[in-house]
Amino acid sequence: MDDKEIIKKIRDGNKEAFKFIVEKYMKLAYSIAYSIVGSREEALDISQEAFIKVYKNLKQFDIKRPFLPWFIKILKNIAIDKIRKGKIKLIPLEVVENKGINQEIKLELERALANLNQEEREIIFLRHFDGYSYKEIAEILDIPIGTVMSRLFYARKKLKKMLEGRI
């Protein structure tokens, strides 16, 4: 069942359909919110708020357009709005140490990621931490594949500049 079918069912008052869409996109929503705010609790809260907002505004959604980019825009705007209003305090991203990375590299990476802008951090998260392909990222963010490549290129170039000689 594609998103359009699900959205139609939600509009008809089908609770299970809403549950389905929430469970389909909750991890992606969390990932994007986390790449913006850097806090687990805030990212969870923002992602849940985004689903609630989607539910309330579903009548305004143009069914001919893809659902996911619309949802991601709502999610990002909630996060940015909260930051702008000072409702949440931005904290440095924390990466969980993994096999093969020592503490020093972990700190350098966290610092470098914190110095990327929101778009760059988001693309790094989607590509490397979540493992999405160029095509999938293009669909999620509703941007051309060329833009995905270009954002990734400049994000990694920036990371290279910050990490060169330190790793």
Added chain:
Amino acid sequence: MKEKNLDREQCEKLIQKSMDMELTPEEKEYLRECLNNPELKQELEIYNKIVEILNMTKYETPEDKIWNNYWSKIYNRLERQIGWILTSISGIILLFYFLVLIFKNILASNIAVWLKTVIILFLLGISILLVSIIRERLYIMKKERYKDIKR
């Protein structure tokens, strides 16, 4: 010179693209030529190292228990919001009903005129405050309802 710089950027782009396994056969061939340059070969090594670290990295994710309760949290939040809206609307209606009732009773009572006036003024003041707050809330809702949705 300009031509050479452009080529270098193109090579760098292909180096990055190769790490994502997204190269076309023509690009692979082009990259092979790029890597004849020792500087670019070194560049590839640095990017490989960065990508290796990124791919080994994980960010803080909630445990399964949180994901299992995720839907019910959303459902509860939605339910509570609906509850609040219904409570607020009925509360406002009831409040106005009682205010009118009090007005009527005061006007019909035998207390001194000056006291009647003060009580009515007091109730009027409260009503104006309430209307003002509601109007402001409605205005904000109307003006900023979709502020979070940029199309």
